[in-house]
Amino acid sequence: TFDISSLLREHIRTMTPYSSARDEFEEVSDDFIFLDANENPFGTATGEKYNRYPDPYQRAVKEKLSKVKHVPTENIFLGNGSDEPIDLLFRAFVESGKDNVIILPPTYGMYQVSAALNNVELRKVSLTESLDIDTEEVLNTIDQHTKLIFVCSPNNPTGNSVSVDRIEHLLNNFNGIVVVDEAYIDFSDQESFSQKLDQYPNLVVLQTFSKAWGMAGLRLGMMFASKEIIRVFNIIKPPYNINQLTQEKALECLDNEDKVKEMVSVLISERERLKDELSSLPRVKSIYPSDANFLLIQVEDANNDYDKLIKSNVVIRNRANVLLCDEGLRISIGTKEENDKFIEAFKAL
Ligand code: PMP
Numbered sequence: 001t002f003d004i005s006s007l008l009r010e011h012i013r014t015m016t017p018y019s020s021a022r023d024e025f026e027e028v029s030d031d032f033i034f035l036d037a038n039e040n041p042f043g044t045a046t047g048e049k050y051n052r053y054p055d056p057y058q059r060a061v062k063e064k065l066s067k068v069k070h071v072p073t074e075n076i077f078l079g080n081g082s083d084e085p086i087d088l089l090f091r092a093f094v095e096s097g098k099d100n101v102i103i104l105p106p107t108y109g110m111y112q113v114s115a116a117l118n119n120v121e122l123r124k125v126s127l128t129e130s131l132d133i134d135t136e137e138v139l140n141t142i143d144q145h146t147k148l149i150f151v152c153s154p155n156n157p158t159g160n161s162v163s164v165d166r167i168e169h170l171l172n173n174f175n176g177i178v179v180v181d182e183a184y185i186d187f188s189d190q191e192s193f194s195q196k197l198d199q200y201p202n203l204v205v206l207q208t209f210s211k212a213w214g215m216a217g218l219r220l221g222m223m224f225a226s227k228e229i230i231r232v233f234n235i236i237k238p239p240y241n242i243n244q245l246t247q248e249k250a251l252e253c254l255d256n257e258d259k260v261k262e263m264v265s266v267l268i269s270e271r272e273r274l275k276d277e278l279s280s281l282p283r284v285k286s287i288y289p290s291d292a293n294f295l296l297i298q299v300e301d302a303n304n305d306y307d308k309l310i311k312s313n314v315v316i317r318n319r320a321n322v323l324l325c326d327e328g329l330r331i332s333i334g335t336k337e338e339n340d341k342f343i344e345a346f347k348a349l
Contacts, residue, residue, distance in 0.1 A: 002175060002201045004228045007147065009095050017235040020056070054244040057234065061247050064254040069207075071194050071224050077233045080241050082183060082208045082221030083110050085233070089179060089204065090118040092232055093147040101148040102141055104133060106157055106323045108181060111150045126323060131158050131288070133166040139173055147176045154184040157319050157330045159290030161190050171200045177229075179204045186212035186264050187271075188291030194224040201226050211293060212264050213253055218246045267293050271333045277343050285327070294332045302327040305349055312345040 005013055021036040040051045062073040069076075079085040094101055100121035103111045107127075115122040123146070125138045138149065149170060153162045171178050180193045182205055194205045205224040210216035220242065223233070253260070271290060278284045278297060283305075288296040294317075299305050302320035306329060309316060319328035331342065 004201070004226065004232070007093055007176060008232065009091075009093060012092055012232065012236060015235055018239045020053075020239065022053075023056075050244055052244070053240050054242060054247055056239050056241075058242050058247055061242075061250045061254070064251060065222070068254055068257055069192075069194060069222075069224070071197070074227045075197055075224055075230060077223040077225065077230050077237075078242050079221040079223060079237075081210065081219045082181070082206045082223070083114075084237075084241060085204075085206060085221060085223040086110055086179075087114045087117070088233055088236060089148055089177070090114050090120060092236055093177065094118060094120045096120055099145045099147045100143070101150065102138060102146060103150045104138070104152070106155075106319075106325050107150065107152045108156045108183075127155070127158075127162075129324075131155065131160050131324065132162050133170070135166050135169045138170060142174060142176075146174070148179055149174060149176065150179045150181065152181040152183075153190070154182075154188050154291040156183065156292070157294075157296055157317070157322065157325060157328070158288050159184075159292045159294060159296050160288065161188055161291045164190070167193070168200075171203055174202065177202050177204050179206065181206045183208045183211055184292035186260070187268060187293050190291065197224060197226060201228075204229065209250065209253070212260055214260070214263065215246075215249065215253060218249055220246050220250055267333050270336060270339055271295060274331070274333065274339050274343070278346075281347065283346075283349065288328075294330055296325060296328050296330050298325075298327050299329060300327065302329050305329060305346075308349050309342075309345055312348070314342055314345045316342075 037053055043049055043051050058078050061078065062076050065076060066073045077085060096119040100123055101115055102123045102125055104127050105124050112122055123141050125134055125141050128134050133151065151162060151167055154160060155162060167180060182192055185192050185207060192205065193203060197203060207222040209218065209220040274295060275287055279287055283299055285298040296319065302318060306316065306318040317330035319325040319330050322328060333339065
């Protein structure tokens with residue numbers, strides 16, 4: 001059985017959150033005068049209305065997001081990118097010098113950085129040769145102090161989705177939290193784990209507005225989890241973690257999901273085109289299956305290709321020395337024109 005409060009770090013269980021006089025109000029209304037938060041009453045130097053603190057709980061954004069994602073508002077936490085909830089997961093659950101977390105390399109780099117920042121023991125269980133979870137090895141690596149397992153699906157940097165059965169096997173057999181990072185889910189046919197929150201109290205799902213939604217510069221990440229976990233996150237988060245401009249832009253973009261779907265479908269067809277073009281080139285040894293907006297390819301000499309591409313002003317990601325990505329290069333899918341330029345530069349190497 002899963003008991004969230006016994007999983008939390010001890011001092012977090014009794015913490016009181018920062019409070020403001022405005023906690024009861026959803027929006028700054030014209031009926032009140034607000035002399036409680038030491039703001040500037042006039043506006044910005046450029047005359048814009050960013051002088052008020054934003055809604056700390058982003059209620060309007062969550063209402064709209066709830067409909068788009070089919071997740072109740074009480075199960076949603078928004079962060080300054082999904083990197084913020086990743087860090088808060090450590091701060092909420094993992095005690096330095098006592099607890100540990102598990103990652104499944106090769107995977108997204110921030111789990112390790114957050115573990116290091118929080119001075120927490122990190123255990124690594126490599127993905128299998130077929131780039132799936134080695135569930136037996138993960139379960140062998142867990143002990144009573146293991147708090148989090150990070151599963152990235154579709155996985156960065158390989159691009160493939162891991163199998164749903166194996167993630168569920170971990171959820172069923174681990175008493176800590178399984179974090180399923182779905183930053184790239186919009187580019188795959190997989191159903192989101194956000195629809196399984198009722199089934200698994202120890203499930204945390206991460207998504208982001210940085211990829212399919214095209215909002216990386218605005219920094220907005222989503223976490224879906226049980227109401228109990230969300231309640232704790234609302235206590236420990238920085239009070240105004242999502243700024244006013246980001247909340248406004250998110251509301252506008254959420255009204256335009258059709259446009260997002262259109263961009264995603266262009267990116268997927270460009271991904272498939274790029275895959276076809278690359279597979280005909282002798283210098284490409286293999287192409288990893290991708291459910292994401294990037295391709296990982298294997299070449300003869302990744303460092304050499306990477307350096308030469310930079311000289312022709314094309315920047316990709318060098319994964320030459322990453323586990324299971326030997327001589328790997330990771331290429332984000334760009335516009336048709338950008339992809340053509342990449343192919344041209346790559347052919348000219
Ligand atoms: N998770 C994965 C798997 C990612 O690849 C990234 C970004 N590269 C993130 C999370 C973080 O995204 P953001 O903080 O922009 O939401």
